[in-house]
Amino acid sequence: MFSGLYLLVVVLAKGYGATPSLVGIMLGIAAGGGLLGALMAPYLQRRLSARAVLVGENWMIAFSIPWLLLAHGAVVIGVILGAAELITPVTNSIVVSYRVAAAPDRLQGRVQAASTLISFSAGWLGPLAVGLLLQSAGSTTTILVLTVWSALLAVGATLSRSFRHPPALPVPAPATP
DSSP, X not given: OHHHHHHHHHHHHHHTTOOHHHHHXXXXXXXXXXXXXXXXXXXXXXXXXXXXXXXXXXXXXXXXXXXXXXXXXXXXXHHHHHHHHTTHHHHHHHHHHHHHHXXXXXXXXXXXXXXXXXXXTTXXXXXXXXXXXXXHHOHHHHHHHHHHHHHHHHHHHHHOHHHHSXXXXXXXXXXXX
């Protein structure tokens, strides 16, 4: 989703006349949303359930994307993208913490490598799909398609049995002196 969303916002900003430096500022603002989320992660992890964060991130993205229909400047687009990314670092910290806790020490490297492979293996599809949609259907349709797609993901996350009842993490054995 995000790899395609980044292509979309760059094309939108350029279409509204943004200079390359303004596009850079826009992407910096978006990154600031992720940085703010990373700074908030420890606080939110203590106060929200993993389910609330995982489902909340999906809804945050789904509610952010349609605002691109109203934004006609790079700075506003950056703020929207920053809002979409705000909860992502919190989600990542929860998922990675869970993965580290669940995997035996001897498999940590393999589990991380497999996770990275799976997570990034389809990343090329986002820009390809968004580029094809932009070319054939225009920006409004592309934004609407991404809105529907993100809303479907949010509904799926909300209804997910795994998110409602996650498997229990193994309890580490007490250290022996």
